[in-house]
Amino acid sequence: MDSELHELSAGYALDALESEERDAFERHLSGCAQCQEDVASFWEVAGALAVVADGSSPSPELRNRILADARAETQTVVSLDSRRRVFPVLAAVSAAAAAVVIGLGIYATSLNRDLDSTRSALTAQENAAAVLADPTATSVALQSGNGRLVVAGGGSAVLVLDNLPAAPTGKTYQAWIVDDQTPISAGTFEATDDRAIVPIPQAVPAGAVVAVTVEEAGGSISPTLPPLAASEPV
Amino acid sequence: MRKHLAHLSDEALVALVARGDDSALAELYDRVGRAAYGLAFRVLRDDRLAEDAVQDAFLAVWRTAAAFRAERAKASTWILTLVHRRAVDVVRREERRRVEPLDDATRDAATSESAEDAAWLGFERERVQDALRKLPDGQREAIELAYYGGYSQSELAERLGQPLGTIKSRMFAGLARLRELLDDGAEEGSWTPNYTS
Numbered sequence: 469m470d471s472e473l474h475e476l477s478a479g480y481a482l483d484a485l486e487s488e489e490r491d492a493f494e495r496h497l498s499g500c501a502q503c504q505e506d507v508a509s510f511w512e513v514a515g516a517l518a519v520v521a522d523g524s525s526p527s528p529e530l531r532n533r534i535l536a537d538a539r540a541e542t543q544t545v546v547s548l549d550s551r552r553r554v555f556p557v558l559a560a561v562s563a564a565a566a567a568v569v570i571g572l573g574i575y576a577t578s579l580n581r582d583l584d585s586t587r588s589a590l591t592a593q594e595n596a597a598a599v600l601a602d603p604t605a606t607s608v609a610l611q612s613g614n615g616r617l618v619v620a621g622g623g624s625a626v627l628v629l630d631n632l633p634a635a636p637t638g639k640t641y642q643a644w645i646v647d648d649q650t651p652i653s654a655g656t657f658e659a660t661d662d663r664a665i666v667p668i669p670q671a672v673p674a675g676a677v678v679a680v681t682v683e684e685a686g687g688s689i690s691p692t693l694p695p696l697a698a699s700e701p702v
Numbered sequence: 703m704r705k706h707l708a709h710l711s712d713e714a715l716v717a718l719v720a721r722g723d724d725s726a727l728a729e730l731y732d733r734v735g736r737a738a739y740g741l742a743f744r745v746l747r748d749d750r751l752a753e754d755a756v757q758d759a760f761l762a763v764w765r766t767a768a769a770f771r772a773e774r775a776k777a778s779t780w781i782l783t784l785v786h787r788r789a790v791d792v793v794r795r796e797e798r799r800r801v802e803p804l805d806d807a808t809r810d811a812a813t814s815e816s817a818e819d820a821a822w823l824g825f826e827r828e829r830v831q832d833a834l835r836k837l838p839d840g841q842r843e844a845i846e847l848a849y850y851g852g853y854s855q856s857e858l859a860e861r862l863g864q865p866l867g868t869i870k871s872r873m874f875a876g877l878a879r880l881r882e883l884l885d886d887g888a889e890e891g892s893w894t895p896n897y898t899s
Contacts, residue, residue, distance in 0.1 A: 478874040479855045483790040484848035486856055508775055513881045515779040517849050518786065520827040522740035530739070530753045531731055537757070538724055538764040598765050604754075621758050622791040674795055 477503045481510030487670060596667040599626045613697025617678050623671030627678055629697060632659040635682060642683045643668060644691050646698075647676045654678065656687040675701050712777035713770075720767035727764055734778045735760070738785045745789040745852050755792060759784040786849070793852035833883035841876030844869055 476493045479485045485493060497503050598620070599605055605620040615629040627643060635641050635658065643654035643666050654668045672678060679695040681688075707715065707729040715733075718726035738759060742752035762784050770780060834842055843862070847853045855873065859866040 472870075475870050475874045478877040479848070479870060481877065482845065482848045482873065483787050484853065484855050484858070484873065486854050489855075509881055510877050511775060511779050511783055513877055513884060514786065514849060515776070515782050516826075516830050516884055517845075518741040518782040519737045519823070520830045521737070521744040521850065524740060524743055524749075525736055526739035526753055526756060527749075530756060531728070531735065533753075534731060534757050534760045535724055535728055537761055538727055541761070541764065598762075621754065622788055623795060671791060671795075 474500070474503055474506075477506040478510055481507050481514055491670075596626045596665055599624050599667070600628075600665075608699050608702055610697055610699050612695070613680065615697065617672075617699040617702070619672060619702055623673060623702070625668040625672045625678065625702070627664070627666040627668060627680070627699070629659070629664040629666065629680070632664050632697075634659050638685050639682050640685050640687060641696070642681050642687050642691070644679045644681065644695075645670060645672055645676050646679055646691075647673055651679070651691050653687065653689070656683070672702050677701055713772040716763070716767050716770045716772070716777045716780075719764060720770070727760065730763065730777070730781070731760060734781050737778070738781060741782060742785050742789045744850050745786070745793055751792055752789070755785055755788040758788050762788075790852040794854070830884070833880055836883055837876050837879055840864075840868075841872045841879065844872040845876045845880070848873060 473493060473496045476485060476489065477497075480490065480493050480497070493503075497507065600618055605618050608617040608619055610616060613629060614631045615627065617625055617627050619625045632641075640656045641659065641664070642656045644651040645654050645668065646652075652670065654666075654670060657664055657666045666680075668678060677699050679691065679698040681691040681693070681695050683692055707718075707726060710718075710726075710729075712730065712733060715726045715730045719730065735756065738756045739752055742755040743749065746752045746755065759781060763781055770777065775783075834846070837845070844858060847858055847861075848855070853861065855869050856866055858864075859869045862869070
């Protein structure tokens with residue numbers, strides 16, 4: 469089994485794993501020094517393939533758009549302060565693990581909650597801020613419940629729920645991505661101040677619905693119906 | 703105005719970006735943007751989508767630069783990884799069916815690069831193509847279709863009529879071999895063009 473997982477380092481570095489396998493491999497990766505090394509070196513190989521990919525150039529406006537967007541964001545969302553607060557937490561993680569995490573960037577599809585829950589929470593917050601601030605993000609209405617689902621490029625999504633009371637004692641809220649297949653858990657969360665901002669850790673595919681259920685504390689492997697809130701299809 | 707940045711490494715630029723220095727982001731874009739776009743375009747085959755992928759990736763750099771660790775990855779590799787993942791997400795999400803890998807001949811579009819850049823790129827392209835050619839056909843095919851075409855391993859298994867396990871093994875063996883071949887090349891000092899020969 470381990471050697472099978474090990475072999476996935478190549479597919480992982482080339483972004484060629486299906487999401488389920490990618491999640492499984494990321495869990496393995498956080499504890500496997502050999503795979504971390506392989507992924508890092510395979511990324512370098514991929515970088516060489518990238519450099520020779522194509523001879524065409526982007527339009528000159530692209531540079532201006534990137535800089536304009538970056539400047540606009542500095543003032544509004546990701547303040548220096550919030551970045552500094554994140555920094556020491558990240559530094560506490562081993563360099564190798566951090567290198568893996570940064571490689572995933574904000575497109576990480578699963579935050580490894582086992583590795584360091586604090587770091588995950590902060591990363592999730594940053595990701596949520598990024599999605600909410602994305603000018604190209606779209607807002608999807610809820611078919612039940614109060615709030616909206618904000619979806620940015622690549623299916624990065626944040627569920628914003630209003631008027632949500634704290635879950636009953638011994639219970640928790642759990643988010644789900646419901647495609648035409650088995651619902652996938654998007655993690656448990658709590659409501660504070662009658663509001664919940666829930667970063668969805670996986671990409672939400674087109675046509676899928678994000679739903680919320682009430683589950684026993686610790687979460688469930690399948691949703692207990694009916695859902696408390698559900699979005700329109702993305 | 704950005705002359706003072708020219709001598710800095712890519713990794714040092716990322717550190718400046720983490721402190722909110724937008725001129726460092728501009729310098730990074732000037733160094734890596736073209737390769738990033740070339741990669742995105744190769745995967746997406748659409749200039750607007752390719753530019754969007756590059757834009758998203760550079761904004762991700764802007765937002766998450768503080769988390770970057772230079773010990774294990776080059777900054778340019780990190781950026782290209784972000785671009786690739788984004789491009790593949792889009793290609794799969796939009797169900798854009800990908801065509802065959804480009805011929806070598808169609809790849810050399812006219813560009814505004816300097817003669818020096820062109821020489822380096824030409825050399826580097828030759829080096830990587832050489833290494834790719836040394837791979838067994840099945841390994842090369844799996845790597846090219848996955849990386850440039852955005853196909854997942856299971857899509858490849860179906861498309862090529864091979865067991866999934868075979869595709870996984872080929873991809874791993876091929877990348878490991880490619881890593882060896884490219885390392886050998888680098889040790890011979892062939893990373894920079896030799897104008898005298």
